[in-house]
Amino acid sequence: MNCKLAIRSLARGLGLAVCWQALCHPAYGNEGFERRTDVELIRVNSIGFPLVGEKMATILGKCSEFRVQNATSKDTVFRDEVRTHPTLPNVNTADFSDLSTPGRYRIVVEGMGTSAEFEINDSVFNRPFYRCFHAMYLSRCGATVYSKQDGHEFKHDACHLADGLLAHTGTSSDGTKDGVGGWHDAGDYNKYVVNGAFTAGMLLTAWEHFAGALEPLDLRIPESDNKTPDFLDEIRWELEWLLKMQRPDGRIFHKLSALRFGGAKLPENDEAKRYFSPWSTAATADFVAVLAHASRVYRKYDAEFSKRCLDAAKLSYEILKLHEGEVTADLTKFSTGAYSTTDRDDRLWATSQLWESTGKTEFLNELEERIRQRYDLLEASEPAIQADWDWKQVSNLGMFTYVLSQRHGRDTRLVNRLTADVLSSADTIVNRSANHPYGRPLGDRYYWGCNGTVARLAMNLEVADRLSARSSYRHTQLHALSHLLGWNDYGRSYVTGVGHRPPQLPHDRRSMADKLVPPWPGYLIGGPWPKSTDWQDSEHDYKTNEIAINWNGAIVYALAAFVKADTFAADVKPIYSSPN
Ligand code: 9MR
Ligand code: 9MR
Numbered sequence: 001m002n003c004k005l006a007i008r009s010l011a012r013g014l015g016l017a018v019c020w021q022a023l024c025h026p027a028y029g030n031e032g033f034e035r036r037t038d039v040e041l042i043r044v045n046s047i048g049f050p051l052v053g054e055k056m057a058t059i060l061g062k063c064s065e066f067r068v069q070n071a072t073s074k075d076t077v078f079r080d081e082v083r084t085h086p087t088l089p090n091v092n093t094a095d096f097s098d099l100s101t102p103g104r105y106r107i108v109v110e111g112m113g114t115s116a117e118f119e120i121n122d123s124v125f126n127r128p129f130y131r132c133f134h135a136m137y138l139s140r141c142g143a144t145v146y147s148k149q150d151g152h153e154f155k156h157d158a159c160h161l162a163d164g165l166l167a168h169t170g171t172s173s174d175g176t177k178d179g180v181g182g183w184h185d186a187g188d189y190n191k192y193v194v195n196g197a198f199t200a201g202m203l204l205t206a207w208e209h210f211a212g213a214l215e216p217l218d219l220r221i222p223e224s225d226n227k228t229p230d231f232l233d234e235i236r237w238e239l240e241w242l243l244k245m246q247r248p249d250g251r252i253f254h255k256l257s258a259l260r261f262g263g264a265k266l267p268e269n270d271e272a273k274r275y276f277s278p279w280s281t282a283a284t285a286d287f288v289a290v291l292a293h294a295s296r297v298y299r300k301y302d303a304e305f306s307k308r309c310l311d312a313a314k315l316s317y318e319i320l321k322l323h324e325g326e327v328t329a330d331l332t333k334f335s336t337g338a339y340s341t342t343d344r345d346d347r348l349w350a351t352s353q354l355w356e357s358t359g360k361t362e363f364l365n366e367l368e369e370r371i372r373q374r375y376d377l378l379e380a381s382e383p384a385i386q387a388d389w390d391w392k393q394v395s396n397l398g399m400f401t402y403v404l405s406q407r408h409g410r411d412t413r414l415v416n417r418l419t420a421d422v423l424s425s426a427d428t429i430v431n432r433s434a435n436h437p438y439g440r441p442l443g444d445r446y447y448w449g450c451n452g453t454v455a456r457l458a459m460n461l462e463v464a465d466r467l468s469a470r471s472s473y474r475h476t477q478l479h480a481l482s483h484l485l486g487w488n489d490y491g492r493s494y495v496t497g498v499g500h501r502p503p504q505l506p507h508d509r510r511s512m513a514d515k516l517v518p519p520w521p522g523y524l525i526g527g528p529w530p531k532s533t534d535w536q537d538s539e540h541d542y543k544t545n546e547i548a549i550n551w552n553g554a555i556v557y558a559l560a561a562f563v564k565a566d567t568f569a570a571d572v573k574p575i576y577s578s579p580n
């Protein structure tokens with residue numbers, strides 16, 4: 001048995017032990033917790049905290065006091081009483097926000113033990129940002145990828161060079177068409193426009209919000225030596241593929257995929273035939289949105305590419321106008337991801353980007369009409385700005401662009417109404433986090449991919465902060481990251497290769513098929529559901545332990561908010577060494 005198999009069977013054994021333990025030791029209080037070996041009792045963000053800001057940990061069990069200890073000297077640098085949760089028995093908060101001296105620390109609770117190590121330092125998120133961003137590069141399809149991190153070489157050969165066949169597009173076309181490139185969607189190697197465009201859209205938004213910090217970074221990708229910032233080169237990898245998903249008439253194929261999910265092979269060994277699917281208006285609108293968005297972001301670096309993006313967006317927009325009603329893709333030939341979604345929000349997003357990039361009144365009128373329509377259609381229970389959103393609900397991306405726009409001509413009443421709604425969505429998020437034992441900005445909602453949403457809410461908070469700055473918005477952005485990096489029901493990091501006891505067995509075909517023990521680094525796993533304690537670090541559990549670009553794009557956004565460019569090169573140097 002090779003080493004990786006040994007580790008895997010050990011992990012499987014532990015999984016069994018965990019179930020056994022959970023059966024033997026059920027609840028620890030009414031709504032308390034189970035004593036399980038896969039969890040830590042002192043739960044804290046295992047990466048750390050910037051100097052200024054809220055810093056909290058959660059301690060399970062009976063205790064009254066905690067200390068923070070310097071991890072090397074073991075000196076106690078901070079001490080306080082815990083705050084016992086008003087309703088959850090044995091759940092205590094340790095608040096050490098006042099500790100703002102840079103250093104590496106642990107939390108100590110007498111009779112209970114110590115927490116994972118963490119750091120207090122303004123640049124703590126540089127390395128996690130690098131790894132999560134680099135994971136986007138490692139998701140490239142159609143190219144060799146290579147990254148040496150912590151002494152391990154994560155690599156595969158150029159894959160899926162035959163993409164793809166036209167036999168299942170629902171037209172009489174046959175033969176093949178170039179569909180090489182883009183990012184693999186997730187633990188599977190297929191490529192879906194809805195999710196790919198959504199991910200690129202979040203990353204372009206990250207660029208617009210944090211370009212000052214992102215522009216100078218050397219992110220060690222093959223294009224690092226050209227004049228375009230690396231962050232944009234990586235997004236362009238996906239955009240170039242999206243451009244290939246456009247039919248000459250502007251319709252956008254919904255996906256390019258095998259007919260069924262394949263086994264755990266490296267991508268270059270995956271020889272299943274891959275097909276373009278029929279088109280859909282949702283995919284077409286998402287395409288318009290992201291290519292129109294790209295046209296303004298790349299203008300400064302590559303005017304020719306910028307024009308290509310805008311022309312492509314306009315062509316597809318014309319087709320959308322010809323099809324006001326929803327056209328869905330017939331995917332019955334495929335059993336891979338469907339990403340089926342209604343297109344109303346996608347059209348709103350598309351129009352917002354066309355307007356912001358061109359300033360044309362016709363787009364502004366249409367956009368405002370769509371926003372008003374959204375208000376008309378809303379039920380009282382669903383706010384105009386969503387405080388829980390993913391690839392299926394993309395209107396926020398359009399709303400945020402509209403409300404932050406510097407362009408003239410907007411309807412002031414509509415802007416004011418939306419501003420109020422952005423702030424109230426952010427306040428909802430702040431309150432959910434404040435009332436949650438692990439600061440979770442999504443409160444108690446758990447579903448497939450919810451970790452991605454936890455990260456994505458950083459965008460709602462960022463936009464709110466730009467409209468009306470409040471320190472609680474920034475604190476809650478940090479809580480989102482803290483939650484994903486260890487301040488959660490497991491006391492473990494949900495990002496491979498990052499932080500304390502991260503996932504070792506993600507549902508990721510590369511990690512399953514290569515010969516390395518550690519999984520491919522920098523990937524946020526989907527997260528527990530239906531309950532907060534329903535995560536399993538098992539490669540078979542694609543419902544909670546898969547990886548996906550829309551979750552990674554979200555955490556890249558959340559981390560980008562805290563990138564410190566001045567120390568970046570020095571911070572990441574010890575963890576990477578690439579040949580380029
Ligand atoms: O590997 C697939 C994963 O990427 C998807 O998210 C998931 C749900 O659609 O499906 C996985 O594939 C499984 C398939 O649906 C059923 N047979 C087992 C496959 C996992 O090995
Ligand atoms: O992220 C998707 C999630 O919202 C859906 O509930 C789930 C089931 O349809 O599918 C998820 O997306 C998967 C996609 O269909 C196939 N590739 C893997 C994606 C992540 O699991």
Ligand code: ZN
Pocket residue numbers: 140141142159160184189267
């Ligand atoms: Zn591939």
